[in-house]
Amino acid sequence: MTYFRSIQTTCAALLLTGIGGIGLADPLPSWQGASKGKIITFVEAVSEVGGPEYVTPADRIAVFDNDGTLWAEQPVYFQMFFALDRVAKIGAEDPSKLTSDALKAAAAGDMDGVLAGGKEGLIEILALSHANQSLEAFSADVAAWVADAKHPTTGYGFDQMTYQPMVELLSYLRDEGFKTYIVSGGGIDFMRVFAEDAYGIPSEQTIGSSLTSTYEVIDGVPTIMKGDTLFFNDDKGGKPVAINHHIGKRPIMAVGNSDGDFEMLEYTTAGDGPRLGVYIHHTDADREWAYDREGHIGVLNRGLDEAETRGWVLVDMKDDWNRIFTGDSQQ
Numbered sequence: 001m002t003y004f005r006s007i008q009t010t011c012a013a014l015l016l017t018g019i020g021g022i023g024l025a026d027p028l029p030s031w032q033g034a035s036k037g038k039i040i041t042f043v044e045a046v047s048e049v050g051g052p053e054y055v056t057p058a059d060r061i062a063v064f065d066n067d068g069t070l071w072a073e074q075p076v077y078f079q080m081f082f083a084l085d086r087v088a089k090i091g092a093e094d095p096s097k098l099t100s101d102a103l104k105a106a107a108a109g110d111m112d113g114v115l116a117g118g119k120e121g122l123i124e125i126l127a128l129s130h131a132n133q134s135l136e137a138f139s140a141d142v143a144a145w146v147a148d149a150k151h152p153t154t155g156y157g158f159d160q161m162t163y164q165p166m167v168e169l170l171s172y173l174r175d176e177g178f179k180t181y182i183v184s185g186g187g188i189d190f191m192r193v194f195a196e197d198a199y200g201i202p203s204e205q206t207i208g209s210s211l212t213s214t215y216e217v218i219d220g221v222p223t224i225m226k227g228d229t230l231f232f233n234d235d236k237g238g239k240p241v242a243i244n245h246h247i248g249k250r251p252i253m254a255v256g257n258s259d260g261d262f263e264m265l266e267y268t269t270a271g272d273g274p275r276l277g278v279y280i281h282h283t284d285a286d287r288e289w290a291y292d293r294e295g296h297i298g299v300l301n302r303g304l305d306e307a308e309t310r311g312w313v314l315v316d317m318k319d320d321w322n323r324i325f326t327g328d329s330q331q
Contacts, residue, residue, distance in 0.1 A: 067185065072325075073298055076111070085145060130189075142194070161325050164328065167198075180201055182205065189226070210232050235260045252271070281304070281314050284318040284321075
């Protein structure tokens with residue numbers, strides 16, 4: 001029975017990937033190659049009622065990093081582009097708020113000057129652009145920015161630089177009874193503005209880093225105010241902690257792109273029963289960016305070294321994706 005079930009599962013994967021020209025709908029049309037088959041085989045196995053690897057829908061939880069996994073992250077995290085634009089706007093309205101060289105550099109769009117300010121300068125930029133305002137005001141600023149801002153290299157809107165193959169994967173998983181979550185080092189309040197429109201992931205399933213916040217009644221209106229002190233850093237070992245805190249269950253599937261996601265994949269795949277870890281490897285310098293072991297963003301060393309021995313799927317963007325950005329189909 002095991003042999004015949006293996007044949008059935010393999011045939012199902014082949015049909016879904018379109019091999020042989022059979023006309024079943026392909027749930028992942030922007031995918032190709034071995035990684036596609038491995039993902040489909042896993043999803044089919046855990047959703048086959050009565051099968052040896054069946055997982056109840058309540059436990060079909062998949063977690064995803066955001067930057068570099070669901071949308072691009074070069075040349076800097078997109079949230080930093082928002083912060084720079086926000087500082088420039090604030091500085092234009094009130095130059096007296098640009099109290100440091102780092103803030104002045106941010107307002108001028110001078111990335112070298114921003115980087116020269118180091119960690120302290122970045123904290124100043126994030127504080128001025130993100131803190132000491134109501135959550136409603138901050139969310140409105142983010143929504144306006146997402147609607148209008150363009151990436152300096154591609155010219156796409158930032159919401160057009162989500163990865164089409166990943167949008168398909170999220171939809172496919174939900175169709176198969178999975179609950180999908182973002183677990184990212186990015187700001188939780190920042191991502192919650194666009195995550196549902198971009199990925200179909202609602203606010204309550206979006207987990208990220210956060211600043212302190214307070215409850216205040218302002219002019220008779222109960223209000224959440226954003227502070228300027230880091231409350232939780234949702235990166236590396238913080239990701240499993242956040243998963244436990246927000247979800248309360250160990251996922252059965254985790255997808256990331258850097259060593260900042262290693263602990264999330266490790267935690268996920270250490271559980272009992274069927275598990276899948278997936279790394280997105282940035283290998284396409286022509287359609288996106290090629291980077292892994294070196295750089296300032298998305299460094300992938302341990303993940304590359306250990307993915308094979310741990311049984312994790314390593315997705316080669318150049319070979320495994322026939323399309324990159326959602327915006328590619330809108331041109």
